[in-house]
Amino acid sequence: MSHHKLEAIDLKYGYPDGHEAIRGISFEAVHGEAVGIIGANGAGKSTLLMLMMGLLHPNAGKVRIGGVELTAKTLPDIRKRVGMVFQNPDDQLFMPTVGEDVAFGPRNAGLAELEVNQRVTMALERVGILHLRDRAPFKLSGGEKHAAAIASILAMEPDILVLDEPTAGLDPRARRRVMRLLAGFTHTRLITSHDLDMILDLCPRVVILKEGKVAADGLTRQLLAEPDLMADCGMEVPALLQPCARCGHVPFCGHCPSGASVPSGASVPSCASVPSG
Amino acid sequence: MPRQVERHFHSSPLTNAIRDMHRMESLSLLDTGIHRLHPVTKLITTIAFLIAALSFERHAVGRLLPLFLYPLVIAALADLPWKPFLKRLLAVEPLIVGIGILNPLFDPVPISIGDITLARGWLTFLSIVLKTSLAVLAALQLIACTGMERMLSGMHLLGMPRVLVMQISLTYRYITVLAEETGRLLTAYTLRSSGKRGVRAAAWGSLAGMLLLRSFDRAQRVHQAMRLRGYSGYAPLPPGTRPGLRDAVFLACWLSWFVLIRLADLPLLLGRWMTGFFG
Numbered sequence: 001m002s003h004h005k006l007e008a009i010d011l012k013y014g015y016p017d018g019h020e021a022i023r024g025i026s027f028e029a030v031h032g033e034a035v036g037i038i039g040a041n042g043a044g045k046s047t048l049l050m051l052m053m054g055l056l057h058p059n060a061g062k063v064r065i066g067g068v069e070l071t072a073k074t075l076p077d078i079r080k081r082v083g084m085v086f087q088n089p090d091d092q093l094f095m096p097t098v099g100e101d102v103a104f105g106p107r108n109a110g111l112a113e114l115e116v117n118q119r120v121t122m123a124l125e126r127v128g129i130l131h132l133r134d135r136a137p138f139k140l141s142g143g144e145k146h147a148a149a150i151a152s153i154l155a156m157e158p159d160i161l162v163l164d165e166p167t168a169g170l171d172p173r174a175r176r177r178v179m180r181l182l183a184g185f186t187h188t189r190l191i192t193s194h195d196l197d198m199i200l201d202l203c204p205r206v207v208i209l210k211e212g213k214v215a216a217d218g219l220t221r222q223l224l225a226e227p228d229l230m231a232d233c234g235m236e237v238p239a240l241l242q243p244c245a246r247c248g249h250v251p252f253c254g255h256c257p258s259g260a261s262v263p264s265g266a267s268v269p270s271c272a273s274v275p276s277g
Numbered sequence: 278m279p280r281q282v283e284r285h286f287h288s289s290p291l292t293n294a295i296r297d298m299h300r301m302e303s304l305s306l307l308d309t310g311i312h313r314l315h316p317v318t319k320l321i322t323t324i325a326f327l328i329a330a331l332s333f334e335r336h337a338v339g340r341l342l343p344l345f346l347y348p349l350v351i352a353a354l355a356d357l358p359w360k361p362f363l364k365r366l367l368a369v370e371p372l373i374v375g376i377g378i379l380n381p382l383f384d385p386v387p388i389s390i391g392d393i394t395l396a397r398g399w400l401t402f403l404s405i406v407l408k409t410s411l412a413v414l415a416a417l418q419l420i421a422c423t424g425m426e427r428m429l430s431g432m433h434l435l436g437m438p439r440v441l442v443m444q445i446s447l448t449y450r451y452i453t454v455l456a457e458e459t460g461r462l463l464t465a466y467t468l469r470s471s472g473k474r475g476v477r478a479a480a481w482g483s484l485a486g487m488l489l490l491r492s493f494d495r496a497q498r499v500h501q502a503m504r505l506r507g508y509s510g511y512a513p514l515p516p517g518t519r520p521g522l523r524d525a526v527f528l529a530c531w532l533s534w535f536v537l538i539r540l541a542d543l544p545l546l547l548g549r550w551m552t553g554f555f556g
Contacts, residue, residue, distance in 0.1 A: 055501050076507070084505050090457075091498040094450050096302045108507030113518075134306070136299055156506065 004031040004066065004159045004188040006082075011051055011061035021047040023212035024061070029160075034182075034189040036199035036220060039209030040234030045192040046087075048209070049164055052190065053084050065160065080109065083153030087165040089145035093137035098129070098148045101137055105156040123155035127181055143174025150181065160188045167195045196224060196238040208233050294456065300361060301417065305424030310523070311355035316423050316431030318524040322531050323419045329535040330411045335401045339544040341408065347531065348414040355422050362417055369413055370406075377405035425449050450503075451496050458491045 006029045013022040021044045029035045037045050050056040052063055054075045063070040065078045086092045095101035102123050106116045124130040127147040132140065137148060146166065153161065166182065167175045175198070182189065182202055193199055199206060199220060206220040210233045216223050223229060225241040305312065311319075330344050352359065381398035388397045419428060426446065433442045462484055466476060476484060537543070 050501075053505060055504070076509075079505055079507065084502075086498065086502055088498070091495065092502040094453070094499055094503070096299050097306060100306070104503075104508075105506035108509070136303070138299075152506070 006160055007064040009062045012059045021212050025214055027207050027217055029188050032186055034203045036203035036206040037192040043209040044212040049162055081158055082160045083156055083158035084162040085149050085153055087168055089149035092149045097134050098137055099133040102152045102155045119155045123151040126154055127151045142170055146178050162190045165193050167198050301421055304421040307356055309355045311422050315520040315524050316427045317434050318520055318528050319423050320431045323415050325532055325535050326415050327412055329539055330408050335404050338400050338403050340542055343538040343543045344411055351418050357421055366413055373406055373409045377402040454495050455492050
């Protein structure tokens with residue numbers, strides 16, 4: 001049995017105000033797989049993550065991590081194996097320095113101080129911010145805060161990473177940096193985002209949510225290129241998967257005839273305007 | 278953000294207070310002999326110090342002076358800068374003065390010190406100022422040498438109920454959350470207040486309500502992030518963290534000193550000895 005497998009089985013959850021946020025969601029992510037969870041606002045992405053992490057308890061259905069069902073009894077062990085990076089790093093960073101914050105999890109796990117220090121150094125090196133160890137988190141830039149939040153999870157050496165909007169609010173350079181970082185991980189990864197280009201880059205598989213249910217589950221490149229499905233789920237086909245305005249091919253195909261002209265008013269890129277590769 | 282508002286936000290008393298709080302706790306990351314002591318040792322010593330300071334009767338000003346040796350020695354051994362401590366002490370001083378300033382009126386009995394005659398209330402006033410200054414200094418030094426989480430772990434080891442430890446820990450963490458949310462709300466208010474200073478009385482209710490709801494929401498997310506990283510009410514001390522010989526020596530020395538200055542009037546004895554020596 002793999003410790004890195006993550007399963008949601010017919011999950012249902014309604015908030016106390018009566019809103020049914022999750023209405024029977026089932027999917028699984030296997031060892032080393034990166035799965036994107038996408039959907040319009042209110043589709044149930046964040047609630048699903050909270051259920052997967054045991055922060056909310058489902059009204060029906062089960063969550064299994066590494067074959068072990070998530071219950072009040074198994075929760076402490078499971079939380080050692082699954083690390084969650086919050087959308088807003090300010091919610092996650094609360095200690096006086098970055099180093100102390102990264103050490104928070106390992107210290108709670110009761111590790112000896114020597115091992116805590118080793119883990120802090122390893123995690124900060126991994127995300128490339130070892131030089132920020134003694135800086136106060138609230139003085140960091142957005143990208144640095146995201147890196148610190150990821151390091152604080154890596155220090156716990158989880159098998160599975162759950163990331164809620166990891167590129168939200170980042171400038172293009174910081175976004176690329178976080179994406180490079182995530183691409184280098186071999187953990188099982190569950191990533192929610194509205195950044196479909198990032199999902200396209202990092203997750204070969206995607207689960208699309210609509211009104212608390214799974215609308216589609218399959219290969220990212222295929223599903224994200226289906227205009228009807230995307231429109232039905234309140235999203236748009238990412239620019240990189242939209243057909244070429246000149247030749248009708250998906251951009252990057254390299255088949256755009258040199259003489260083809262762009263129709264007036266076309267807002268999508270053409271093969272000729274986007275470098276292939 | 279317009280410069281005026283930006284300045285208001287970045288240098289408001291609120292943000293300065295948060296910065297000061299972080300600075301005080303960041304001193305606990307220093308690595309000195311005092312910092313390496315077990316938190317229980319430092320807690321017991323501080324409690325003994327406070328008991329010693331508060332146990333002196335209200336006119337005994339001179340006898341309090343030897344107690345200043347403790348904060349002086351701790352500051353020197355723990356490499357603590359004086360400026361942030363004195364700054365914080367000065368911040369609470371008006372409150373202390375406010376409490377004791379009427380003492381000379383309530384206790385006008387004249388007493389003579391050498392050639393000077395003054396109301397006995399001045400002595401009690403001075404005693405209050407000295408005692409509270411000592412208490413504030415000792416408490417700040419304890420946080421600066423131990424850190425909040427380790428100090429709370431020490432309190433738990435000394436028998437403080439876990440639920441109380443958790444309350445203090447979360448209150449301390451949420452002060453920042455509350456202050457940040459207040460800062461954001463005030464900035465948003467200032468940007469649309471057409472340059473008027475302060476907050477209109479009519480807006481107080483909705484601002485306070487919004488602050489409560491937003492802080493509650495944010496505090497919940499912070500707590501979730503803490504729980505996901507194994508937080509269960511307080512941060513346990515690393516395994517193997519036990520008081521050693523160094524702790525025993527530290528505790529024995531200071532407890533002996535506190536008992537000595539409580540039993541013997543050292544300033545008086547020193548004065549007599551010097552009078553005898555020079556006389």
